[in-house]
Amino acid sequence: MSVLICFIAVVVLCYVIVYYVVFRGMGFSSSVKLQGKTVIVTGSNNGIGKATALDLAKRGARVILACRNMEKAEAAAFDIRGESGNNQVVFMHLDLASLKSVKTFAETFLKSEPRLDILVNNAGVLSPGRTDDDFGMAFGVNHLGHFLLTNLLLERMQRSGPSRVVTVASHLHCIGNIKFSLLTSKKDSVTGDYIWHNFQAYCNSKLCNMLFIRELANRLEGTCVTCYSLHPGVVYTEMGRNINWWLQLFLIPFAKLFFMDPERGSQTTLYCSLQEGIEPLSGRYFSNCALQEVGSRARDDTLAKKLWELSEKFSSS
Numbered sequence: 600m601s602v603l604i605c606f607i608a609v610v611v612l613c614y615v616i617v618y619y620v621v622f623r624g625m626g627f628s629s630s631v632k633l634q635g636k637t638v639i640v641t642g643s644n645n646g647i648g649k650a651t652a653l654d655l656a657k658r659g660a661r662v663i664l665a666c667r668n669m670e671k672a673e674a675a676a677f678d679i680r681g682e683s684g685n686n687q688v689v690f691m692h693l694d695l696a697s698l699k700s701v702k703t704f705a706e707t708f709l710k711s712e713p714r715l716d717i718l719v720n721n722a723g724v725l726s727p728g729r730t731d732d733d734f735g736m737a738f739g740v741n742h743l744g745h746f747l748l749t750n751l752l753l754e755r756m757q758r759s760g761p762s763r764v765v766t767v768a769s770h771l772h773c774i775g776n777i778k779f780s781l782l783t784s785k786k787d788s789v790t791g792d793y794i795w796h797n798f799q800a801y802c803n804s805k806l807c808n809m810l811f812i813r814e815l816a817n818r819l820e821g822t823c824v825t826c827y828s829l830h831p832g833v834v835y836t837e838m839g840r841n842i843n844w845w846l847q848l849f850l851i852p853f854a855k856l857f858f859m860d861p862e863r864g865s866q867t868t869l870y871c872s873l874q875e876g877i878e879p880l881s882g883r884y885f886s887n888c889a890l891q892e893v894g895s896r897a898r899d900d901t902l903a904k905k906l907w908e909l910s911e912k913f914s915s916s
């Protein structure tokens with residue numbers, strides 16, 4: 600009996616240590632208020648995006664939930680308005696898998712909203728298939744849609760400055776790669792259900808997020824707009840909804856035990872959006888509410904420029 604109790608105690612202790620040391624992550628606290636400011640959070644009907652939008656709403660911002668599913672987004676807006684006591688939380692339709700939808704979103708926004716202080720490029724997918732414009736889903740949604748969105752809104756951000764672009768990337772960028780020949784011939788799509796192909800396309804798109812922010816910072820130098828990329832931590836969200844059921848069966852108990860909840864997972868996004876004095880670090884990468892080194896490919900300025908030029912060509916065609 601006593602051996603069993605000791606065993607259980609050791610297991611619980613190991614769990615607590617692993618959870619707090621490896622998975623829990625840092626909290627961000629700040630008294631910054633956002634009355635009179637406008638923010639956009641893409642993919643904010645659930646997960647990290649919803650938690651981010653809730654915090655920004657509590658600070659008094661006008662929060663635009665830029666989402667593809669009206670029903671889910673209206674429900675999230677209702678929850679956030681209720682919890683924050685802020686009625687300035689509204690849904691605007693945005694499907695990042697369609698460049699036409701991105702353009703329509705930007706036009707509607709620019710017509711109806713006089714300012715933009717923080718743009719949080721949060722939405723992300725890990726799923727097979729192609730976008731409406733025939734790009735691989737991960738590249739199209741995670742990178743290209745956000746690339747176009749940011750560029751269409753930059754002028755408004757410059758007029759509202761100081762303002763910030765915050766892009767949710769991932770540590771997985773380290774194993775990402777960009778094959779320009781595949782992108783150009785639109786052969787980067789994941790057509791089947793192969794987990795590894797999906798996963799690699801996701802990592803590649805996260806490398807694109809990092810390179811985009813690096814090049815954007817160079818182009819914005821001397822303006823009142825700054826930009827940051829970040830890793831949110833390992834967070835229990837709906838991100839894995841498209842992976843095989845048998846893998847989910849294995850992952851879900853582990854995720855429930857160890858992964859952060861979305862509120863904890865929103866802390867570094869909030870840090871990059873709100874922390875005072877980080878403007879000289881524009882273009883850099885954050886994790887755990889602190890500056891982080893990036894993988895070697897994500898430091899490659901030539902690659903960043905090449906990706907920018909290709910993305911410009913893709914999004915204007």
Ligand SMILES: NC(=O)c1ccc[n+]([C@@H]2O[C@H](COP(=O)([O-])OP(=O)(O)OC[C@H]3O[C@@H](n4cnc5c(N)ncnc54)[C@H](OP(=O)(O)O)[C@@H]3O)[C@@H](O)[C@H]2O)c1
Nearest residue numbers: 642646647667694695696721722723769833834836837838
């Ligand atoms: N969870 C993690 O451990 C982790 C780790 C590193 C990085 N990240 C990054 O964190 C970000 C947020 O992910 P999450 O974990 O919160 O996942 P999530 O719960 O699946 O949320 C993703 C959001 O993106 C939206 N979205 C997907 N495709 C879209 C499209 N075509 N147009 C507009 N919105 C779209 C989803 O909308 P629907 O509900 O309509 O699908 C959802 O609101 C992603 O960029 C992800 O890559 C997450």
